[in-house]
Amino acid sequence: xxxxxxxxxxxxxxxxxxxxxxxxxxxxxxxxxxxxxxxxxxxxxxxxxxxxxxxxxxxxxxxxxxxxxxxxxxxxxxxxxxxxxxxxxxxxxxxxxxxxxxxxxxxxxxxxxxxxxxxxxxxxxxxxxxxxxxxxxxxxxxxxxxxxxxxxxxxxxxxxxxxxxxxxxxxxxxxxxxxxxxxxxxxxxxxxxxxxxxxxxxxxxxxxxxxxxxxxxxxxxx
Amino acid sequence: xxxxxxxxxxxxxxxxxxxxxxxxxxxxxxxxxxxxxxxxxxxxxxxxxxxxxxxxxxxxxxxxxxxxxxxxxxxxxxxxxxxxxxxxxxxxxxxxxxxxxxxxxxxxxxxxxxxxxxxxxxxxxxxxxxxxxxxxxxxxxxxxxxxxxxxxxxxxxxxxxxxxxxxxxxxxxxxxxxxxxxxxxxxxxxxxxxxxxxxxxxxxxxxxxxxxxxxxxxxxxx
Numbered sequence: 201x202x203x204x205x206x207x208x209x210x211x212x213x214x215x216x217x218x219x220x221x222x223x224x225x226x227x228x229x230x231x232x233x234x235x236x237x238x239x240x241x242x243x244x245x246x247x248x249x250x251x252x253x254x255x256x257x258x259x260x261x262x263x264x265x266x267x268x269x270x271x272x273x274x275x276x277x278x279x280x281x282x283x284x285x286x287x288x289x290x291x292x293x294x295x296x297x298x299x300x301x302x303x304x305x306x307x308x309x310x311x312x313x314x315x316x317x318x319x320x321x322x323x324x325x326x327x328x329x330x331x332x333x334x335x336x337x338x339x340x341x342x343x344x345x346x347x348x349x350x351x352x353x354x355x356x357x358x359x360x361x362x363x364x365x366x367x368x369x370x371x372x373x374x375x376x377x378x379x380x381x382x383x384x385x386x387x388x389x390x391x392x393x394x395x396x397x398x399x400x401x402x403x404x405x406x407x408x409x410x411x412x413x414x415x416x417x418x419x420x421x422x
Numbered sequence: 423x424x425x426x427x428x429x430x431x432x433x434x435x436x437x438x439x440x441x442x443x444x445x446x447x448x449x450x451x452x453x454x455x456x457x458x459x460x461x462x463x464x465x466x467x468x469x470x471x472x473x474x475x476x477x478x479x480x481x482x483x484x485x486x487x488x489x490x491x492x493x494x495x496x497x498x499x500x501x502x503x504x505x506x507x508x509x510x511x512x513x514x515x516x517x518x519x520x521x522x523x524x525x526x527x528x529x530x531x532x533x534x535x536x537x538x539x540x541x542x543x544x545x546x547x548x549x550x551x552x553x554x555x556x557x558x559x560x561x562x563x564x565x566x567x568x569x570x571x572x573x574x575x576x577x578x579x580x581x582x583x584x585x586x587x588x589x590x591x592x593x594x595x596x597x598x599x600x601x602x603x604x605x606x607x608x609x610x611x612x613x614x615x616x617x618x619x620x621x622x623x624x625x626x627x628x629x630x631x632x633x634x635x636x637x638x639x640x641x642x643x644x
Binding site for chain 2: 273
């Protein structure tokens, strides 16, 4: 059983990492299309989402099989449950990347918004959170996972700043409200993605330590 | 084993239903506060979210224990995995209700938006989706679960309609942009909640039939 579990786990970890790579690329393409004003990149987001969804179903099925065949307990069980949850968060991030791409497509039909919103920085921070939360998962590195949790505030601040710039802009440029609204919704999507990366980091901590850091409690299960 | 599993399952189902009740109330309070212009109701949303978070941790721990002690397989295993996922979706709906309450609080500080947005209808539809998806779960009723899936479009339509009314309103009333934006974001939060209810309905179908109806595929696992 031990060796079979290790082999399945190795395969699951590889699948999660590959899915995470697709998510990172989807975020990158969806936001880069905005600054490059390149619709072609948006088509790639949809292709990436298809790959993300395929991995999602594959990973979920493998986890179900592992639980049914090997009945893992303790740390091994926590790890499989963490993978099931991480899988869900990555899939939802794929949905959010598609939402960004719809808003970006709508934005590119309109006149440019003339104030600068640091969406590239937000996009970069979110991608780093995805990468590092998954590195933390791969290496069972709770220090890195904790560090990822702390970075959520930086993304929230950038989103708040985007609102502070865009709302007055909308008041002064009512004819360009739709384009500004697109950017505002994209900032919100990116913030939501950072929340998902935070959830992943919490799941990594739970898988490694059995400690529940959600909802601000330090609850330990046996 | 059989009888112990049945007892645990009964307890878990009761907990999920009680959590769903809190979620429904949170949605109701957060949206009713808007039409009643009553801040007091918004405080209740935070109290409800605390209860939702407590249930979330309790249910997750019970599922972990059941998997570790009883190693369920086949339909029983699918049911436990469905509970873990439903639990996550309900908890995220609680977060969304809190987001609605923040936007509602901000809205109530401003002048009223003079166009009518049917947020009460959206709120009602979403609460029905939560109630029916959980009824479907309780009674293992895949027909009702399928029916819930079909209702997502009605919520999307109401959200689109809200945008179609609010964007021109913002253009004509640039001084009331912030209040209109609050309503627009609330419409989006409600749409997101409907997505979570849809996820729950999908999980019910998977638990009952082993059939994966996510991502538009009909994939069956053994």
